[in-house]
Amino acid sequence: MTAVVQAEGLTKYYGRRRGLEDLTLDIRAGEIFGYLGPNGAGKTTTIRLMLDVIRPTRGQVRVLGVDARQAAVRSRIGYLPGELVLDGRERARDHLAFLARQRGGVPPGRVEALAERLDADLSVPMRKLSKGNKQKIGLIQAFMHEPELLILDEPTGGLDPLVQQEFLAMVREVRAAGRTVLMSSHVLAEVEHVSDRVGIVRAGRLVAVENVATLRERAVRTVEFHFDAPVPREAFEGLPGVRDLRVEGASVRCTIDGRPDPLVKAAARFTVVHMVSAEPDLEEIFLTYYSEEGRDHDLQVSA
Amino acid sequence: MIFKSLRDQRRPLIGWTLGLSVFFVLYVGVVYPSIAEDPATYSAQAVAKYPGALRDLMGGLQDFATAPGYLQSVVYQLLLPALFIVCAMGLAGRSLAGPEESGTLELIVTLPITRRMLVVQLFAALALGLLAVAAVTLLVAWAVAWSAGMDVGFDRILAAHTGVYLLALLFGTVTLAVGAATGRRAVATATVGAWAVLGYMVVTVGKNVDAVSWLRWVSPFHYYAEGRPLYQGFPAGDYLVLAGAAAVLALTAVLAFDRRDVGV
Known part of the structure; x- marks a missing residue:
């Protein structure tokens, strides 16, 4: 077409x-x-x-x-x-x-x-x-x-x-x-x-x-899990896409890049009482587009 | 599009028609009878009041107290054409450059109508609008002249009025063309104002000055005022020049607008 x-x-x-x-x-x-x-x-x-x-x-x-x-x-x-x-x-x-x-x-x-x-x-x-x-x-x-x-x-x-x-x-x-x-x-x-x-x-x-x-799939989003008991930090370390990991007693907070599948499966081994997943912030991606491309462009101009 | 343009301008059109009619009633219906009562005094006064060059500027003021002389020097020489030109300038300015400056033209140029057709139709609306004003005021002029006891035939008034119409159409088309080429109403108005004033000066005060008298060929007034239609009837050749010039300028407007970026 x-x-x-x-x-x-x-x-x-x-x-x-x-x-x-x-x-x-x-x-x-x-x-x-x-x-x-x-x-x-x-x-x-x-x-x-x-x-x-x-x-x-x-x-x-x-x-x-x-x-x-x-x-x-x-x-x-x-x-x-x-x-x-x-x-x-x-x-x-x-x-x-x-x-x-x-x-x-x-x-x-x-x-x-x-x-x-x-x-x-x-x-x-x-x-x-x-x-x-x-x-x-x-x-x-x-x-x-x-x-x-x-x-x-x-x-x-x-x-x-x-x-x-x-x-x-x-x-x-x-x-x-x-x-x-x-x-x-x-x-x-x-x-x-x-x-x-x-x-x-x-x-x-x-x-x-x-x-x-x-x-949206690629966007960074913040995810928060609350469990019924404290969880070990090791259970969430090294998962693909997971960054800024913070484990405090029974709660886990991190940002995730791309699909949340590994994180969800890791969390599923414990008893989840509450979960928060923020809307992916596409705006942030765009701001990086604006600024990065801008920098590239400026370099081209000065070269 | 023609209808729409006329509809948008109906207020100024009606206003000008009324205003010009009042002008005729005052100048022909009220002032003329008192002059006609005592021609010798007024004629002498007029000549004394406007010496030399100033009298040239008023068109000579010959036969001021006769009916055709009065109509020619007081009405058709300067005042009526000037008013009509201002009217035409206003109409033409509001038809293209005005909407472009205000931004309302954006939706119009994005209609499925070519730029050329758009300008042709706006020109047609201008010509028709002015024609309506001219037709009504012609009837008023004739009626008032008749009731004031003027000994001037309808054909002569028609001839003079046609000249005013063509002159106004020409200057209106200049406004449209400059507006189409520049998109600036002020530029269009200034161009027409300068051309009209200088053109008028050249054929009146300047006609005896060798240095500028040749310029009368580019003054529209040369083709309007020198045929003396109130005395001699239709100056066909001169009027054809005016009409032809308006047509050429309309074509210029069409081509200029077709090439341009609108509203930048």
């Missing part, structure tokens, strides 16, 4: 300032791709290149099988800009109707259903909408025509937690229907629970593309 988004050597300079350097990336049909990086790393540049809002300095990007320069393909894309501006006296409902017509129509009732899910008021003039409510309108316009590809730039900004949950549910439904989502964020926590893969950009370069499940 061909990729939904294919970027090859995609490069963008704004004058002499680098926006994006040599991005080569495939986004597969039916996946949710999290696009991560600190502010100013090149996420929005990448996204705007995909939508032909800006033009590449070098390289090319194909979207849904055609060159991104083809205007017609955009009826099959739903796009939420990172800095969504909705203004004017026009009511949100009328603006959505206009966008829908331009994209070739939306099933009747679809906009209302989305508005109800997100608790958005469509009868207010757009300039009177709060930031969060504008974001809801932005999401409705991106989802309403059931596009094959959703490109969402920082979609959760300004949304309250309940609406965020609803939004994540909508994203999962899109994937379940076999459609594709690209969403960017500067924090991993926003995308890690829905993304299949994540790409990390830093200073205009794609530094890694990772499978989230693999990442």
